[in-house]
Amino acid sequence: MWQARTKNELIIEVWEKLDCENVGAAEIEAIETAVAAEYGQAAVDSPMIIARLLADEGAELRHPEIMRLFVERASDRPYDAAFRNLIDLDSLRGALRSIRELNNLRLKYAAESDREGIRHARQAALDAKQKLKAAIDDPRTEGLRRRMCVEISEWLSVWLQTPDLFSDWVELRQRSADFRETFGHIQRSEDE
Numbered sequence: 746m747w748q749a750r751t752k753n754e755l756i757i758e759v760w761e762k763l764d765c766e767n768v769g770a771a772e773i774e775a776i777e778t779a780v781a782a783e784y785g786q787a788a789v790d791s792p793m794i795i796a797r798l799l800a801d802e803g804a805e806l807r808h809p810e811i812m813r814l815f816v817e818r819a820s821d822r823p824y825d826a827a828f829r830n831l832i833d834l835d836s837l838r839g840a841l842r843s844i845r846e847l848n849n850l851r852l853k854y855a856a857e858s859d860r861e862g863i864r865h866a867r868q869a870a871l872d873a874k875q876k877l878k879a880a881i882d883d884p885r886t887e888g889l890r891r892r893m894c895v896e897i898s899e900w901l902s903v904w905l906q907t908p909d910l911f912s913d914w915v916e917l918r919q920r921s922a923d924f925r926e927t928f929g930h931i932q933r934s935e936d937e
Contacts, residue, residue: 752784760799768799769807770814824865832873838931840897844904870901
């Protein structure tokens with residue numbers, strides 16, 4: 746049905762098909778529907794990103810409508826605050842603290858029978874593993890940093906597979922000769 750080869754081209758094509766000079770909430774929602782149908786719901790950008798693209802193409806924006814739509818959508822994401830800046834992959838200590846916090850969220854959501862919250866916790870770990878994989882595969886990542894990324898990735902794998910055993914497992918892992926030879930000892934901070 747659509748001629749566009751990219752998502753941005755599709756956004757512009759739908760706008761042109763709507764044959765409107767100014768864009769508000771209804772037009773943004775029509776574009777979101779087309780993008781979701783073509784590329785899946787995960788590919789749908791925020792209303793502000795779509796509006797910016799259309800403004801660059803010459804569309805006049807009905808700013809209050811678009812802002813209202815953006816705010817409504819932002820309030821529909823109750824998990825964002827809990828997971829924002831949660832994962833620290835810059836050090837072993839930070840990663841360990843992050844995984845423990847992630848597990849605390851998982852336990853909280855499990856106690857509340859909140860399947861969506863549990864899914865977000867797992868997704869945060871999977872996203873972190875992807876970042877680590879990119880660093881591991883990057884030829885510019887130096888030796889000790891690469892080994893640290895591999896280690897943290899392994900921690901996340903264990904947590905994803907057996908979150909209830911992770912704490913005991915990571916304590917044993919840190920006591921292993923291999924770990925101590927490579928990384929030394931991770932001292933726990935007072936807030937842990």
